[in-house]
Amino acid sequence: xxxTARLPLVRTTHLFRGAFPAQRLLFSSRxxxxxxxxxxxxxxxxxxxxxxxxxxxxxxxxxxxNLSLARDSWGTSEAVFYxxxxxxxxxxxxxxxxxxxxxxxxREQSTLAITQGISRVRNLxxxxxxxxxxxxxxxxxxxxHWITPGNLDYSWLQSARELLSMWNVGISAADPLLHxxxxxxxxxxxxxxxxxxxGSNPSIVEKRRQKYQEELRQAMLPEDxxxxxxxxxxxxxxxxxxxxxxxxxxxxxxxxHIERNQKTVSLDIASKILCDIAVARxxxxxxxxxxxxxxxxxxxxxxxxxxxxxxNTPLYLTFDDLAVNASGRQKALADGCNDAEDKASRExxxxxxxxxxxxxxxxxxxxxxxxxxxxxxxxxxxxxxKFQRYPDSQCPKTPEEANNDLSDIFTSQLExxxxxxTSALFEMRTFHTPLTxxxxxxxxxxxxxxxxxxLPDSSTEYKTVTYAEYCNNVENAxxxxxxxxxxxxxxxxAVVGIWMxxxxxxxxxxxxxxxxxxxxxxxxSLRMTNSVVVYELLGRSNAAALIYDASCESLVKDCPLPTxxxxxxxxxxxxxxxxxxxxxxxxxxxxxxxxxxxxGSTSGMPKLVPxxxxxxxxxxxxxxxYTHTGPQPVYCLMGSHAHLGNTINLAEVLANAxxxxxxxxxxxxxxxxxxxxxxxxxxxxxxFPALLSVFIREARTDKMLLQQLRSLRHIFxxxxxxxxxxxxxxxxQGIKLVNTYGSTEIGLSMRASATSQYLTPFPESGCEFNPxxxxxxSPDQLLELVIPADADDCPHPSLRxxxxxKFHTGDLFQRVADDQYLYRGRVDDRIKMQMSLVCDAGSxxxxxxxxxxxxxISAASVIGYGRPSPAIIVxxxxxxxxxxxxxxxxxFKEEILHRIxxxxxxxxxxxxxxxxRLVFVVPQGTLPRTAKGNIMRKAVESMFSEExxxxxxxxxxx
Numbered sequence: 024x025x026x027t028a029r030l031p032l033v034r035t036t037h038l039f040r041g042a043f044p045a046q047r048l049l050f051s052s053r054x055x056x057x058x059x060x061x062x063x064x065x066x067x068x069x070x071x072x073x074x075x076x077x078x079x080x081x082x083x084x085x086x087x088x089n090l091s092l093a094r095d096s097w098g099t100s101e102a103v104f105y106x107x108x109x110x111x112x113x114x115x116x117x118x119x120x121x122x123x124x125x126x127x128x129x130r131e132q133s134t135l136a137i138t139q140g141i142s143r144v145r146n147l148x149x150x151x152x153x154x155x156x157x158x159x160x161x162x163x164x165x166x167x168h169w170i171t172p173g174n175l176d177y178s179w180l181q182s183a184r185e186l187l188s189m190w191n192v193g194i195s196a197a198d199p200l201l202h203x204x205x206x207x208x209x210x211x212x213x214x215x216x217x218x219x220x221x222g223s224n225p226s227i228v229e230k231r232r233q234k235y236q237e238e239l240r241q242a243m244l245p246e247d248x249x250x251x252x253x254x255x256x257x258x259x260x261x262x263x264x265x266x267x268x269x270x271x272x273x274x275x276x277x278x279x280h281i282e283r284n285q286k287t288v289s290l291d292i293a294s295k296i297l298c299d300i301a302v303a304r305x306x307x308x309x310x311x312x313x314x315x316x317x318x319x320x321x322x323x324x325x326x327x328x329x330x331x332x333x334x335n336t337p338l339y340l341t342f343d344d345l346a347v348n349a350s351g352r353q354k355a356l357a358d359g360c361n362d363a364e365d366k367a368s369r370e371x372x373x374x375x376x377x378x379x380x381x382x383x384x385x386x387x388x389x390x391x392x393x394x395x396x397x398x399x400x401x402x403x404x405x406x407x408x409k410f411q412r413y414p415d416s417q418c419p420k421t422p423e424e425a426n427n428d429l430s431d432i433f434t435s436q437l438e439x440x441x442x443x444x445t446s447a448l449f450e451m452r453t454f455h456t457p458l459t460x461x462x463x464x465x466x467x468x469x470x471x472x473x474x475x476x477x478l479p480d481s482s483t484e485y486k487t488v489t490y491a492e493y494c495n496n497v498e499n500a501x502x503x504x505x506x507x508x509x510x511x512x513x514x515x516x517a518v519v520g521i522w523m524x525x526x527x528x529x530x531x532x533x534x535x536x537x538x539x540x541x542x543x544x545x546x547x548s549l550r551m552t553n554s555v556v557v558y559e560l561l562g563r564s565n566a567a568a569l570i571y572d573a574s575c576e577s578l579v580k581d582c583p584l585p586t587x588x589x590x591x592x593x594x595x596x597x598x599x600x601x602x603x604x605x606x607x608x609x610x611x612x613x614x615x616x617x618x619x620x621x622x623g624s625t626s627g628m629p630k631l632v633p634x635x636x637x638x639x640x641x642x643x644x645x646x647x648x649y650t651h652t653g654p655q656p657v658y659c660l661m662g663s664h665a666h667l668g669n670t671i672n673l674a675e676v677l678a679n680a681x682x683x684x685x686x687x688x689x690x691x692x693x694x695x696x697x698x699x700x701x702x703x704x705x706x707x708x709x710x711f712p713a714l715l716s717v718f719i720r721e722a723r724t725d726k727m728l729l730q731q732l733r734s735l736r737h738i739f740x741x742x743x744x745x746x747x748x749x750x751x752x753x754x755x756q757g758i759k760l761v762n763t764y765g766s767t768e769i770g771l772s773m774r775a776s777a778t779s780q781y782l783t784p785f786p787e788s789g790c791e792f793n794p795x796x797x798x799x800x801s802p803d804q805l806l807e808l809v810i811p812a813d814a815d816d817c818p819h820p821s822l823r824x825x826x827x828x829k830f831h832t833g834d835l836f837q838r839v840a841d842d843q844y845l846y847r848g849r850v851d852d853r854i855k856m857q858m859s860l861v862c863d864a865g866s867x868x869x870x871x872x873x874x875x876x877x878x879x880i881s882a883a884s885v886i887g888y889g890r891p892s893p894a895i896i897v898x899x900x901x902x903x904x905x906x907x908x909x910x911x912x913x914x915f916k917e918e919i920l921h922r923i924x925x926x927x928x929x930x931x932x933x934x935x936x937x938x939x940r941l942v943f944v945v946p947q948g949t950l951p952r953t954a955k956g957n958i959m960r961k962a963v964e965s966m967f968s969e970e971x972x973x974x975x976x977x978x979x980x981x
Contacts, residue, residue: 088204092158102140102159105133110166133163141182144189152190154201160186161208183209200608203453228302235298453608454640456616457670458497458539460677462606465494471655472682475703476528482694483702487682488528500536502597508542508568511585515541517567518618522547522557522575523589525663526685531673533570533589534664538616541604545618545631548665550860550932554578556628564618564631612637615819619667619767622860622931629931632667632767633819641815642671642770645785646678654706656681656736659699661709662689662858667767668742672709674771681707689858690714693721693728700731708738712745713857713889719749722756732758737777739763742859743889744846750780764846766832768818769810773844781843782836789814791829792836795850805847808832854960856933857891863934864893864960867927871895874922879915881947885936886964890975892933894941895919896963902946916942940974943967 096103109129112122140156164179187209190202464471469491478484488496513519519542523530537544545564547557549572561569561584568585571578579586614636620629658676660683662668676683684703686695696718699705710718715738722729732738733756741763753760762775764782772790773782784790792806810817810830817823823830833853836844853861864885871883880897887893897919899905904915916939927935936942951962 088201089158089162092154093162096155096158100153100155100159102133102136103155103162105129105136106159106162109133110162113166130163133159137163141186145185151195152186154198154205157183157186157190157201157205161205165208165212180209180212200453231302231305232298235301236294239294239298454610454612454636455608455643456538456610456636456639457643457673457677458535459606459608460643461490461494461497461535464490464677464680468680471680472657474528474531474683474685475657476685477687477695477698477703482698485684485703496532496593497535497539498603499597500532500593501539501603502601503592503595504533504536504542505540505601505603506598507587507592508540511568511587513542513567513585516543518543518545518561518564520545520547520557520561520564520566520569520584521589522549522551522569522571522579523663523665524549524572524574525665525669526660526687526689528685529589529593530664531685532593534617537570539603539606543615543618546620546665548663548931549574550663551620551629552578552932553929554581556929558583560620560629560631610636612640617670619665619670621767622666622933628929630822632822634670634770635819637815638770638818639670639674641787643674643678645771645787645816646675656706657684657704658682658707659684659686659705659709660689661711661741666860667765667770668709668859671765671771675709690717693718693725697728697731700734706736708735710738710740711857711859712740712743713859715740716746716749719753719758722758723752729756729758732756735759737761739774741765741771743855764834766834768822768830769816769832772808772816779843781839781845783842783844787815789816792838792844795835803837805835806838806844807850808834808836854886854888854893856887856893857889858933860931860933862887862893867893867895867923867934867936870926871897871919871923874926875919876900879919879922882950882958884950884958884960884963886960886967887971888964890971891979892941893936894943894967894971894974895936896943896945896950896967898947898949899944900947904944905946912944913939915944938978940978943970 093103093107097107098104109126112126112129116122116126137156137159140159144152144156160179160183164183183205187202187205190198194202461473464473469489471490472487473490473493474488475485476488478486508519519537521533521537521544523533523546525546525548534544534546545561545566547560551557557569557578566584568587569579569582570587570589573588573590576588612635615633616636616639617634619632619634621632622629656676656679658672658681660669660672664670673683675681682704684699684705686699688695696705696708718728718732722732732753735758737759739761745760745762750760759777761777762780762782763771764773765771769788771785772788773784775782789810791809791811793809795805795807809832812820812823812828812830818830820828833850835847835850837847838844854864856862862885867885868883871880871885875883875897879900881900882898884896885893886896899915904912919942920936920939923936927937951959951966
């Protein structure tokens with residue numbers, strides 16, 4: 024199979040690459056003597072060469088485990104040594120034909136060494152299972168067909184299963200990933216052997232079928248084949264089988280009709296079909312519950328580019344043109360089958376298929392680096408090709424029937440008494456973080472652009488950082504921080520606060536390097552200006568230190584924790600004596616990797632939002648369906664690293680192997696957006712709706728800006744609802760707007776499309792939509808989004824509801840179609856501000872009433888959706904204030920402001936009311952209310968829309 028062919032199977036690429044264990048062998052003076060004695064009759068000469076001898080397989084990669092195991096253990100492991108000699112001789116046999124005569128003896132030596140190793144482990148218990156022994160066994164087994172074409176001896180698979188099973192018991196902390204890696208290789212072979220009825224999977228499926236056959240037999244024994252018969256009331260039927268009772272009765276009815284019409288199909292045939300349906304449904308449920316994204320290879324994270332060392336063939340050569348041109352002749356089930364006609368039709372179909380296949384293979388250039396192919400993979404690529412092995416020999420099927428009958432693949436010709444390795448494979452979860460992906464991309468796409476930012480004194484010149492430089496910069500920052508923090512006695516695993524602006528490349532390096540160093544960063548934005556609140560939040564997380572931006576110097580002088588300024592750290596020479604832990608995906612999914620905070624605070628204090636490894640891995644996987652082909656995508660940040668939005672952007676960039684542009688400031692002017700598009704190569708814009716509206720309004724009169732917005736592949740907006748007029752106009756102009764939904768607690772959860780405003784949950788999102796009272800069947804029914812505890816994106820347990828263990832978002836939606844929703848606001852009283860930051864309007868109203876109700880006001884409503892800060896509308900307790908003149912009214916506003924200021928000082932900037940012009944006074948009864956007397960915030964917002972526009976315009980111009 025060609026290295027870059029993608030097959031029409033479910034995520035098969037994750038299995039293939041681990042299946043050929045000798046990807047590339049390296050012989051040099053550092054590892055090998057001048058000559059290696061293989062037998063008494065032959066020496067394979069290995070010269071001191073400047074360029075190593077490369078032996079490439081189809082699935083070659085710099086970071087493949089097979090390569091490292093072969094290179095590191097062939098000099099110390101007898102089994103690996105002899106196996107490598109066999110595989111090397113096979114690869115050289117075309118240019119050195121005389122080696123063919125020695126292959127049997129070489130294989131005998133390799134087999135003996137492997138057998139002795141297995142015997143020591145299995146019988147003598149002289150040591151644990153080691154990776155080199157498993158590697159040698161799989162390498163020898165998978166290459167057996169090179170030596171003996173057509174070899175059907177797969178006994179080595181049983182030994183491999185046994186070794187993997189023994190290895191899994193008491194496995195060391197360093198081996199889980201290698202164990203999972205070899206399980207993937209074995210699963211690959213199970214997949215291939217299943218096509219010819221061999222391996223353990225067909226026998227497992229056959230056992231499932233027998234279970235259903237027995238239950239069906241018991242259910243039908245006491246009854247005649249009549250219409251509407253129910254199962255025997257005293258029989259114990261499994262719950263999964265009970266779901267098929269309706270189908271059973273329908274089958275009985277079908278057979279009854281067939282027998283009445285004297286057709287040739289027996290009840291036995293119908294029963295077999297029914298049991299196959301039952302097994303298929305059972306397998307379907309298991310497949311749907313499986314997390315295929317967890318089955319990622321160490322060298323291929325989330326479908327990323329892997330260097331195949333074959334520049335002559337396009338990546339992911341497809342076989343879309345392979346079609347089984349079966350006869351269009353349709354035959355009814357009751358008509359029986361014509362064996363001769365069926366055989367002729369099948370032969371024609373296979374000839375057509377073969378010719379198409381050859382034509383496709385001829386498109387692969389002769390100079391292609393691909394050397395080894397496995398013919399059964401081409402069989403898999405030829406979608407629809409089936410083996411004619413249905414158990415009932417009385418009724419062979421046409422190609423159409425074979426292609427549509429899943430029961431074919433359930434027939435087993437060989438019974439193996441073995442455990443279900445599939446379940447063990449999926450028990451071993453691996454988790455990916457931004458760090459694991461950065462490291463992988465640094466190895467596979469080191470020269471690709473990772474980050475691009477404007478130079479300080481330029482508006483058009485950008486500095487580009489490659490993935491190799493990106494990874495190196497992170498590691499240098501890690502060493503610098505480890506030296507600083509360890510010297511201060513800060514242990515790995517501790518929480519370290521970082522108070523930063525959060526949109527520069529340097530801030531991103533601080534954030535990532537703290538994680539890479541083994542610390543848990545707790546992120547604070549400069550928008551949080553109250554140091555007392557920062558200290559209290561650090562206390563709640565039991566933080567050990569605080570890293571701060573230079574602009575916070577005056578704010579941290581009374582910090583109870585050790586403090587370290589971030590400036591200058593990245594310029595330090597990285598210490599050479601600092602050793603870094605290996606980046607790994609073998610992580611504890613419940614481990615906290617970073618701590619965010621809610622942008623809207625309740626009771627004057629933000630909440631801690633710990634993000635776990637499992638949660639972060641899920642966030643990365645959510646972005647994979649949006650991987651782009653063609654030129655590298657280039658994205659921009661939407662906010663500060665201290666807020667989750669940027670981490671969502673980062674996950675999307677890495678999941679697409681893209682490039683990230685951090686703006687100079689947030690919000691940024693139109694000129695900088697145009698520079699990012701024209702000079703930075705921006706292709707996808709991430710932005711808050713309030714800022715997007717500014718650009719859309721300018722584009723109505725600026726043709727150049729309009730054209731630039733049109734050129735973007737997507738404009739992702741999130742956090743608020745975009746103004747309907749702006750959205751409509753943008754769509755009319757061909758601007759590709761894509762609405763997304765998420766929150767600090769659950770991350771990115773739903774996304775619309777460029778052609779629809781309706782939100783659709785990601786497959787990885789654990790979304791439940793619960794009716795919010797009222798008539799649940801009404802089309803206008805409001806649904807609250809709830810995340811169940813077993814979902815990977817369910818936030819940390821500290822944020823979940825104590826009664827049901829789920830996370831209640833408080834966000835309301837309306838279902839408009841299957842899996843399509845419209846956002847309809849929130850359950851509580853929080854409103855979203857300009858940067859999609861949340862303001863708890865209810866708490867501001869409660870505070871104002873508490874300190875002012877006695878003598879100043881009778882009602883209050885806080886508004887400001889999409890504004891930089893909120894405003895408060897109050898009804899005066901005494902309307903005489905309106906007759907006292909402007910000076911008295913101004914003093915009235917200032918008094919209100921004075922009373923509420925102690926509460927507001929503890930708030931974020933976007934939650935504060937600190938300007939008298941943002942206090943509006945109206946007579947009693949002015950504010951719109953419901954029949955129960957509750958003030959309607961949205962109606963108030965609409966009522967004061969023009970005044971707010973004028974007021975914020977006047978404030979911004981000062």
